[in-house]
Amino acid sequence: MRDGLGKVSILVWKDLLTEVRTKDLFGGMFIFAVLTIITFNFAFDLSGANRAASGAGAMWVAFNFAGFLGLGRSIALERDRGSLDGLLLCPVDRGTIFMGKFIGNLLFISLVEVISVPIFGALFNLNVFQPALFLVLLLGTVGFAAIGTLLAVMAASTRSREVMLPVLMFPILLPVVIASVRATTLILTDQTRDLAPWLNLLGAYDVLFLAISYLVFERVVEE
């Protein structure tokens, strides 16, 4: 177990180091997320009492889109550099590779969120510095990254990979989107009483699909 943990952290560290050196992913994702949020401000009427609901929706859409961007590009980069094949040659358990990729993706997207959320709060004049909100962000992002890591590897082996990933992910991710947006809206409008079912749904989704992705990953990379 300790050995596995060590290998996972090495994998994650490799990805982080690569990103710091090349800055390929993070900048693009972050700018994309903020621009999407800004566009939504003009798409919806966000001055009135609906601010929290529409704002929550806008925020999660922005993070999802930025996430697609990041996932797609990170896998494409790995393939182009051949580093995925290199990884597979190492005597590492496939599940460990998955965990490494998953945590790496989780960290990237979380980083984008951490910086975007205060900006979002400022632009929409909403109090975002609530611990419950960070919990929802975490749960939602875990679900996204779990399925996303698996599906990105699959989509990368196909012909029209930029389109394939969102097409596959949107329907599968719907419960996460619904639950995250609802939960965020409740938090931003101080209705945290009704939060529990949504958090449970997110938690269950995360556990289930993390497990499935972990188990299935080996088969997927064999191809």
Added chain:
Amino acid sequence: MKGKRGDWVSNLGLVLGVLTGITLAVGLYLGLVYAPMDAIQGNAQRIFYIHVPMAWVAFLAFFVVFVAGVMYLWKRDLIWDQVARSSAEIGLVFTTLVLITGSFWGRPIWGTWWTWDARLTTTLLLWFIFLGYFMLRAYAGERSRAATFSAVIGIIGFFDVPIIYLSVDWWRTLHPQAVISVTGASMPGQMVVALMVCLLGFTLLYGYLMVQKLGIERAKDQLIDYQYALSEREAEGVIAV
């Protein structure tokens, strides 16, 4: 295909086909004529007798895709992929019909072609998952990769559909909104009979279509194997094609 096995299969197909035809004919008579007209919804309610059985078939087909996907990932035998993609195609056809008939039922009853209630939304998402299944197959390239990837989608989708339903249902009910519900009141016996017969008829139709489609998909894979064998022989100079 020739041989004893082929005869057995085509006999099964014939029997199923005849049974399907008879059951559907009876069921439709029951639904259109025998069953009483709904007091509130009028005759449009009779769409129910094809809409509900087809929804059942769509989900049955999806379940088969899931099981076949698991079996393929486990056993690596192409027969499971043949079963999966046959069932997925039939499932896609029926899901499309469920959505269309649902719209034609909803329009006179609810006054709208569509509403985002849990059942309809889940069916729509199922349609997109089926679509993703085939898109992935089309773009995945070689046979075993297409089979593996689509098996994964089938498995993920199967676990996801109930969660989708739950989340949409909560989204509607935990949030104040006009709730439109389909008639949940107990049905008179005649309606139940008509529904059951139609359910059986459409299930038999699924079985018939599966037999046909599976035969086609098996033949397709065998053909690919033949072509490969022939091209190998050609390369070795044994035959000139």
Added chain:
Amino acid sequence: MSNVTYLFVAFLITWLVISAYLWMLGRQVQNLKDEVESLTEGTELNPERFAATPLHEADAKAAGQR
């Protein structure tokens, strides 16, 4: 549109789609048969032509026909 019209159109579409699908399946069967025929033409796999011919004779025959 009266209620019955909706019923009628829904049924019509359903049976049209199912019939079209059945027809498509029939077409696929036919296409496959044609393809098997064209592929095995001139080889020992074609049962009509080479029912009792051993392999090398069949290949020589096929080569001779070209």
